Amino acid sequence: MSSERNVFGAMLQEFEGAARILDLDPGIWKILTKPKRQIIVSCPVQMDNGAIEVFTGYRVQYNITLGPAKGGIRFHPDVSLDEVAALAAWMTWKCAVAQLPFGGGKGGIICDPSKMSQRELEALTRRYTAEIIDAVGPDKDVPAPDVNTNEQVMAWFMDTYSMHVGHTATAVVTGKPVEMGGSLGRREATGRGVMIITRESAKYLGFSLVGARVAVQGFGNVGSVAADLLANMGAKIVAVTDWNSGVYNAAGLDIKQLIAYNRQHRTVAGFPGAETLTNAELFRLDVDVLIPAALEEQITVANVRDIKAKLIVEGANGPTTPDAHKYLHDHGIFVVPDILANAGGVTVSYFEWVQDRHGYFWREDEVNERLEAKMCQAFEVVLQTAQKFNVDMRVGAYIVAINRVATVTKLRGMYA
Numbered sequence: 001m002s003s004e005r006n007v008f009g010a011m012l013q014e015f016e017g018a019a020r021i022l023d024l025d026p027g028i029w030k031i032l033t034k035p036k037r038q039i040i041v042s043c044p045v046q047m048d049n050g051a052i053e054v055f056t057g058y059r060v061q062y063n064i065t066l067g068p069a070k071g072g073i074r075f076h077p078d079v080s081l082d083e084v085a086a087l088a089a090w091m092t093w094k095c096a097v098a099q100l101p102f103g104g105g106k107g108g109i110i111c112d113p114s115k116m117s118q119r120e121l122e123a124l125t126r127r128y129t130a131e132i133i134d135a136v137g138p139d140k141d142v143p144a145p146d147v148n149t150n151e152q153v154m155a156w157f158m159d160t161y162s163m164h165v166g167h168t169a170t171a172v173v174t175g176k177p178v179e180m181g182g183s184l185g186r187r188e189a190t191g192r193g194v195m196i197i198t199r200e201s202a203k204y205l206g207f208s209l210v211g212a213r214v215a216v217q218g219f220g221n222v223g224s225v226a227a228d229l230l231a232n233m234g235a236k237i238v239a240v241t242d243w244n245s246g247v248y249n250a251a252g253l254d255i256k257q258l259i260a261y262n263r264q265h266r267t268v269a270g271f272p273g274a275e276t277l278t279n280a281e282l283f284r285l286d287v288d289v290l291i292p293a294a295l296e297e298q299i300t301v302a303n304v305r306d307i308k309a310k311l312i313v314e315g316a317n318g319p320t321t322p323d324a325h326k327y328l329h330d331h332g333i334f335v336v337p338d339i340l341a342n343a344g345g346v347t348v349s350y351f352e353w354v355q356d357r358h359g360y361f362w363r364e365d366e367v368n369e370r371l372e373a374k375m376c377q378a379f380e381v382v383l384q385t386a387q388k389f390n391v392d393m394r395v396g397a398y399i400v401a402i403n404r405v406a407t408v409t410k411l412r413g414m415y416a
């Protein structure tokens with residue numbers, strides 16, 4: 001249960017490892033380990049059966065030193081303030097690693113969207129937007145989709161905000177439909193970034209992705225796109241799992257057909273020509289690459305010893321607990337941390353925000369080319385930092401991020 005988890009504690013542990021190596025100033029340390037703003041709202045919604053339900057929503061702006069807060073909104077029964085704060089902190093480090101002019105934020109609503117109608121979801125989104133409206137805006141805080149939210153939710157958010165401020169404000173959210181100021185390439189951006197990082201890591205580790213065996217946990221926006229792009233490059237996606245079940249085929253799954261099947265059935269379970277597989281079995285597979293692209297805390301001390309992959313690319317946020325990460329590092333498994341591996345989404349979100357503010361839109365190949373350049377640059381800087389300090393990629397990424405935020409914090413000085 002989320003209330004028993006301590007995702008924020010896991011984030012702090014990661015932060016502290018890098019901050020110690022950097023010999024971070026104790027005052028800056030204090031600033032960077034506290035959320036700047038945490039908003040809790042109650043959102044009453046009249047449900048289709050006439051009853052009124054009150055949903056709890058959160059928005060955390062963890063740090064806004066580099067620019068407006070940036071981060072998704074999650075709809076899930078397990079959402080908690082602890083989780084949202086951790087995700088907001090990770091967004092801070094992610095934006096800094098990718099060198100974007102953004103701070104970190106995150107939002108969430110405790111709800112089960114699978115049990116709600118479109119009308120109920122729209123009402124909830126609009127009420128949540130209205131409740132946090134003073135805190136968001138193109139210069140303040142720019143939300144985006146996350147687990148169980150999508151382009152439509154962003155369209156409702158943007159419309160509600162625009163109605164309140166009296167003009168169309170496209171740049172208040174990213175991940176919008178392309179017809180209303182969204183960026184080409186945004187939907188695929190996180191998965192594309194995961195593909196780029198997997199490719200660069202394999203190059204560094206000296207193995208080819210052609211014929212490489214890949215297992216993917218989670219087949220949503222991130223997992224399905226990463227799987228598809230890697231399959232296009234010749235990798236064999238042997239296993240995919242989701243909330244319900246999983247599928248395995250030693251010869252490689254047909255990812256295009258699996259995407260079509262998943263769209264129709266809302267699960268990969270029962271995909272023809274594949275064996276059934278559980279999440280636990282997925283982690284035990286003899287694969288070259290493992291891509292956790294579902295939720296936090298999936299690789300833990302309970303299953304880390306089963307892992308045989310030589311490369312783990314964290315598509316999800318926080319999928320590996322700190323203790324499990326230590327084991328992986330000690331056993332020579334190359335782990336690319338979430339704040340680098342899944343930064344493709346926020347990078348193209350940044351491109352979307354820039355395009356909205358210019359009122360000038362780029363071609364998809366321009367977006368992908370700029371994403372490619374940003375991801376490769378971030379990978380290179382983190383790799384060099386990790387080598388310089390003789391640490392793993394996670395600590396390397398934190399060193400890069402903390403250093404950037406700390407430098408600007410010092411330059412801006414203390415306002416009191």
Ligand code: NAD
Pocket residue numbers: 145146147148149190217218219220221222223241242243244279293294295296315316317342343345346
């Ligand atoms: P999504 O809702 O599109 O897909 C989530 C997938 O995970 C679904 O296939 C779901 O069935 C599966 N899943 C859920 N619970 C599971 C479980 N217990 N075991 C196995 N599979 C499970 O979400 P998404 O946008 O693809 O996000 C996935 C992860 O990536 C999250 O951690 C999110 O924070 C992170 N992320 C997303 C983006 C983005 O742009 N969408 C960007 C950066 C990071």
